[in-house]
Amino acid sequence: MALSTYDRQFRDLVERIGDVPWMTPTQGRRIWDHFLGARPLMALDIGTCYGTSAAYMAGAMRAIGEGRVVTVDSAQFDDRSEAKQWCEVLWERCGVRDLIETIRIPHSSYVWWLMEQVAGRSDKRGNCEPVYDFVYLDGAKSLTVDTAAVIFVEQLLRPGGWLLVDDLDWRHEDHPALIPTVQYPDDVSYRFSSAEIAMPHLRAVFDMVVKRHPSFGNFVEQDGAWGWAQKVSGDRKVVIIEEASLSSRLRRAIRVLRRRASSPSR
């Protein structure tokens, strides 16, 4: 059977990506088919690593003729790292370098960056101007990090856009070297409980955060590993801000000052 132009373009992309991890050609094909149907103009790739997920997204956009990918990762992939250079080489080889913007985060997490994006695009009523049509979440595999990420991603997704969560079945117990210790100042640290180690964190994020969020619907799960959710509602917020009278604001300020004066000094 003769291959269509899109099939030939996809096969060529797979050959150019070769054996670079982590996205497989089967997963890449799903992204490709989704992009051909949904035609996202802006995609966000959370977790760049060696750049294959960004390459599949941008490859589909190249075939369609429009769209851009923003890909974000920690500063371990800054300009000095080998992985950053491998990404550049891969994207050049795939002919998609110009469609990809890389963000390297010099602080704890992509969650902070997502929060900054939401803050920068919000009006004073808390309405965020959405920007992405597709978001692929393939980062920390952490309940805390990725729950917060989903809350911000939802605000950045355009109505009708899709969130795709990777690794619903990823467990720390299968990757003991990656079990984190949470470190606080003064030598205080916490280890993961056995339940946290056994539980797939992204499964909890998908089932208990994404599926229960009022904005998401049309859920699709694939192979127990991928979870799709569409942003089906994006109601604008109405916020009524009532200003207290000058006298009650003064009374409140006096109460705060009194409380401060009577509290023991540190």
Ligand SMILES: C[S@@+](CC[C@H](N)C(=O)[O-])C[C@H]1O[C@@H](n2cnc3c(N)ncnc32)[C@H](O)[C@@H]1O
């Ligand atoms: C599995 S890899 C991504 C693979 C890539 N999406 C692909 O398909 O080729 C996960 C990436 O998430 C990044 N990551 C994990 N936790 C992070 C965090 N808290 N902040 C920023 N990046 C993080 C890691 O540095 C790593 O490169």
